[in-house]
Amino acid sequence: MIEVENLTKSYGPKVALQDVSFAAGRGEILGLLGPNGAGKSTTMRILTGYFPPTSGSARVAGYDVVEDSIEVRRRIGYMPENAPLYTDMTVRAYMDFVGRVKEVQRRQDSVDWAMDAARVDHVADTIIGRLSKGYRQRVGLAQALLGDPEVLILDEPTAGLDPNQIIETRQLIKELGGDRTIILSTHILPEVSAVCSKVVIINRGKVVAVDTPEALTRQLTGSDRLTVTVRGPQAEIEKRLARVPGVIDVATRPAPKGVVVVDVDTRPGNDVREKVAAEIVGAGWGLQELRAQSLSLEDIFLQLTTDENELEGYRAAEPGPVHIDESEPTEAAGKVGAVTK
Amino acid sequence: MKRLTSGTVAIAAMARKELYSYLMSPMAYVVTAVFLLINGFIFFLILSSGFPEPNLRPLLPTTAFLLLLVLPVLTMRLLAEEKSTGTMELLMTFPITDTQVIVGKFLATLAVYCLMLVPTLAYVFILKAFGNSEWGPLFTAYLGLILFGATVISIGMLSSSFARSQIVAAVIGIGALLMLWVLGSAGSVLGPRLGAVLSYLSVNEHLNNFLQGVIDLKDVVFYLSMTVGALFLTIRVFESARWRA
Numbered sequence: 001m002i003e004v005e006n007l008t009k010s011y012g013p014k015v016a017l018q019d020v021s022f023a024a025g026r027g028e029i030l031g032l033l034g035p036n037g038a039g040k041s042t043t044m045r046i047l048t049g050y051f052p053p054t055s056g057s058a059r060v061a062g063y064d065v066v067e068d069s070i071e072v073r074r075r076i077g078y079m080p081e082n083a084p085l086y087t088d089m090t091v092r093a094y095m096d097f098v099g100r101v102k103e104v105q106r107r108q109d110s111v112d113w114a115m116d117a118a119r120v121d122h123v124a125d126t127i128i129g130r131l132s133k134g135y136r137q138r139v140g141l142a143q144a145l146l147g148d149p150e151v152l153i154l155d156e157p158t159a160g161l162d163p164n165q166i167i168e169t170r171q172l173i174k175e176l177g178g179d180r181t182i183i184l185s186t187h188i189l190p191e192v193s194a195v196c197s198k199v200v201i202i203n204r205g206k207v208v209a210v211d212t213p214e215a216l217t218r219q220l221t222g223s224d225r226l227t228v229t230v231r232g233p234q235a236e237i238e239k240r241l242a243r244v245p246g247v248i249d250v251a252t253r254p255a256p257k258g259v260v261v262v263d264v265d266t267r268p269g270n271d272v273r274e275k276v277a278a279e280i281v282g283a284g285w286g287l288q289e290l291r292a293q294s295l296s297l298e299d300i301f302l303q304l305t306t307d308e309n310e311l312e313g314y315r316a317a318e319p320g321p322v323h324i325d326e327s328e329p330t331e332a333a334g335k336v337g338a339v340t341k
Numbered sequence: 342m343k344r345l346t347s348g349t350v351a352i353a354a355m356a357r358k359e360l361y362s363y364l365m366s367p368m369a370y371v372v373t374a375v376f377l378l379i380n381g382f383i384f385f386l387i388l389s390s391g392f393p394e395p396n397l398r399p400l401l402p403t404t405a406f407l408l409l410l411v412l413p414v415l416t417m418r419l420l421a422e423e424k425s426t427g428t429m430e431l432l433m434t435f436p437i438t439d440t441q442v443i444v445g446k447f448l449a450t451l452a453v454y455c456l457m458l459v460p461t462l463a464y465v466f467i468l469k470a471f472g473n474s475e476w477g478p479l480f481t482a483y484l485g486l487i488l489f490g491a492t493v494i495s496i497g498m499l500s501s502s503f504a505r506s507q508i509v510a511a512v513i514g515i516g517a518l519l520m521l522w523v524l525g526s527a528g529s530v531l532g533p534r535l536g537a538v539l540s541y542l543s544v545n546e547h548l549n550n551f552l553q554g555v556i557d558l559k560d561v562v563f564y565l566s567m568t569v570g571a572l573f574l575t576i577r578v579f580e581s582a583r584w585r586a
Binding site: 049074076085087097101 | 350351354357358361362365426427428430431435436437438583584
């Protein structure tokens with residue numbers, strides 16, 4: 001449905017995008033993830049036909065975004081960052097205008113459906129300029145839904161919404177994803193794992209990773225990891241678990257009350273949980289906990305978009321959940337984003 | 342044929358939206374009120390001083406000058422506002438061409454301008470009721486005013502396409518139109534040949550024949566070509582935002 005090949009965009013001497021390639025099929029929800037200035041909005045603007053790339057190509061629903069721009073625009077619903085709207089119009093009048101420009105069939109029904117889906121039907125007769133930022137964001141989403149487009153391109157769709165609205169909007173996006181292709185950009189890392197089936201991480205204009213959130217974790221660690229808590233002799237546990245087929249490495253560390261915590265690294269996709277459990281129980285040790293562990297998306301994002309020194313500095317300073325701040329980019333924010341807990 | 346129909350629908354949608362914006366905002370009403378007030382006062386003064394001839398010729402040069410000042414206020418927001426609020430990005434990703442956007446906005450403004458002129462028809466009825474005016478010169482005067490207004494609107498739109506600020510757009514528009522106005526007086530200073538060329542470019546000079554009841558093809562072609570030329574440049578400037586982005 002969407003094919004992007006070697007997309008490059010320069011603003012004068014500054015290269016905003018460099019050789020970006022990815023694809024998204026029907027029904028896929030693809031998340032563009034990256035710090036401020038990474039090139040997410042530039043990618044989206046090229047896909048919507050707002051401006052052409054310097055080189056490379058992009059096709060949406062089989063149409064080239066430069067050669068068949070109007071055909072592409074007929075098939076997409078786009079919500080730019082901050083949802084710019086005509087503030088002197090009522091929501092209904094604005095939706096009617098968009099419906100007319102898009103030549104939507106059964107316009108009135110489509111307007112009602114889109115307003116209902118974006119939950120702005122109860123403010124239909126309110127002038128947009130009098131709506132809160134959250135409602136304007138939803139009107140922006142409603143206009144993107146008009147005409148039930150095959151492809152939805154949403155630039156930070158949850159920015160400015162309150163927590164309840166964020167949950168509702170994520171749910172709506174997931175529901176819409178059924179037979180549509182959705183590309184959304186976000187700073188909020190958990191949003192990607194909550195909504196997206198595929199993630200493209202962009203940093204400084206380059207794609208640094210494309211995969212599912214789960215596969216990214218596996219690729220990055222090169223293995224799956226089990227963490228096992230066992231009551232028994234440390235050396236013996238380490239020795240016997242290392243012999244379990246599929247296990248690459250075993251590391252143990254003692255815990256209070258004769259308990260040992262064991263990190264068991266296995267080959268990717270090789271589920272050894274039952275074998276490890278059987279080995280422990282067979283030896284007569286007390287198995288207290290066994291859980292598969294994966295890197296969080298935050299860890300992946302930091303590893304891919306940060307160099308080693310920055311990463312160490314960040315980890316020492318701020319362990320905990322990560323949210324990339326949307327405020328003015330600072331030098332630090334440009335690299336890893338401002339960190340808030 | 343389908344493409345033509347589709348294009349017409351898009352232009353109509355754009356024009357309808359702009360008309361809505363004009364009618365919902367106070368600006369169009371304020372501009373109309375100021376225009377009618379000043380124009381009506383001048384008409385009253387001319388009537389009071391004993392109307393020299395039973396047509397609109399004594400009034401309309403002043404009306405035209407007034408329009409040079411008020412129409413750019415009407416057009417200043419058309420593209421500058423789209424740029425400053427960011428709505429241009431969304432507009433440019435709708436399935437509508439840049440030409441359709443500009444033509445739609447132009448037609449809406451022309452319609453508002455024609456509505457502005459409607460109350461001035463009262464002058465016509467007064468002249469008919471109290472004098473022996475002929476319909477011909479009155480009709481050509483309004484035809485001239487509409488063509489003149491179309492040119493002024495298109496130049497106002499061009500100036501709006503250059504700026505992000507509405508005030509700057511209005512100042513550029515009024516400045517450019519006043520420049521075109523004074524070109525007519527350049528002949529006496531710059532010599533007959535260059536003066537004739539500059540006089541030809543003056544937007545007001547071509548109104549004179551219409552006021553005298555004469556429809557000269559040369560004047561019609563001038564206004565139409567100026568309008569189309571300014572709209573063409575506006576489209577190019579609007580379009581260039583894609584390449585400059």
